[in-house]
Amino acid sequence: MTPIIRHVLRSLGRTGLVLALTISAILISILLDTLFAKLLGLALDLHRDVMMIILIAGLTTPILSWYLVGLLLRVDVMEREMTQLASIDSLTSVYNRGYFYKKSLTALSSKASLKKSGVSAFFVLDLDDFKQINDQHGHLCGDQALVVFAEVLRSIFHYPNVVARLGGDEFAVLLCNATEAEVASFAQSVLDRVRNAALVTEQGTVNFTASIGVATFQGQGEQVFEKAFQTADKALYEVKRAGRDGYKIQAVDQ
Template sequence: MRERLQNLGRVKLVGAITLAAVVLAVLANLFISWLFDFQTTWFEDVFRAAVIPIFLAPLLSWYLVGMFYLLDSLEKDMSVLARIDSLTLLSNRRYFYQQTSDWLATESNRSRVYAFFILDLDFFKGINDQHGHLCGDKMLERFGVVLQEIAPSPNIVGRLGGEEFAVFLPNASQQEAENLAVRICQTMRCSVIEWDGEKVSCSVSIGVSINMNGQKSTIENAFKYADLALYEAKKSGRDCYRVYLS
């Protein structure tokens, strides 16, 4: 019903409300005249019943319809804010977990292999300290764009918080996951942003877990194994990826 009202548009919706008001007013007036045997002509009944709604209904309904469209727009905005990280435009932590958990719970995805990435921008605190948080925000935005371009749908990409990101690859083999990790590392290694006349760059470390979607599979387990792999990547000097086979 809401979609039909939205498709009508504000002018058509006000017109429809006005027409409905006129028809109802005419019918009600004719019924009352018949019930109480008022001595008026049919034309007088219709004219009197129609004139009042024609003037009043648009004035009242225009404001009410406007409020309906405003509330609908605000509801959509709130829905987006509840799901999307405002800085990077990626899924926020809550929505990322919801999407991945839904995939794991789907019966047709049982026994399928999937990959889970945890990605951490290397020495990101140094960028904030040296160039300021606005520069850090720009680097986060840039990394969000990189992930969206390299890992588009049906992959699920999210920002977990701070400089930590995650990627969920449904139906991905180990080789496919490693190829993607290599591309992300290479792209960020060569990615540079301009800030106050300086060129600022940032590499990324990636932990990858390869998982089988079994009866007891949870995104928390995939996260745990990917986190262990990320720890190994950082121990190995950063700017690289490591894989944990769960």
């Protein structure tokens, strides 16, 4: 479905669109009737013709368009569901890896992002000893930890920042137009919120922590983005090596 049709459909709704189509059909019919009468040199009985047109177009258009608009609405819902399935991680409801790249590249090249003077920051976030949570408390508890982690990220990073699950217990965030101090404060907030988020299990509560690697950079494009990913990954590795439950911010060597 084209974006224009989708926009009209969503803004007018079924009743509005049927009404608009019926009025348009009546007006167009009157216009054509007048035009043909003039072209063919026929005497125009406007009153009778208009009554006829209102009767025919006014009856047939709503019935036909009600059905057609209904079909279009169903297609619109299906398209929305398909887009969601293709872009959202089903467990945590944040973006999936593929959509994250696409969305991030768009966010970086947006006018608002290019105009401002701050830096962009690529966060790679990973739960600590997640395998142990799975092994000791079961995979359902592990899943719960992933959902809670995603909720923490979503509550800290709002639109237009992009939050995604890259796979397993690894998540990523693209933060646009932030100061260095804000980047550090966001990272610290994530660590604090995760540390305080206890999972409730039959054996009691389970606490967990996360490690974060952050790459700060300026500019846009796939190459810059790829470099930022590598830098953040390296920083994450260093945090893990240093004992976990921390963050490291590294500027991308540009």
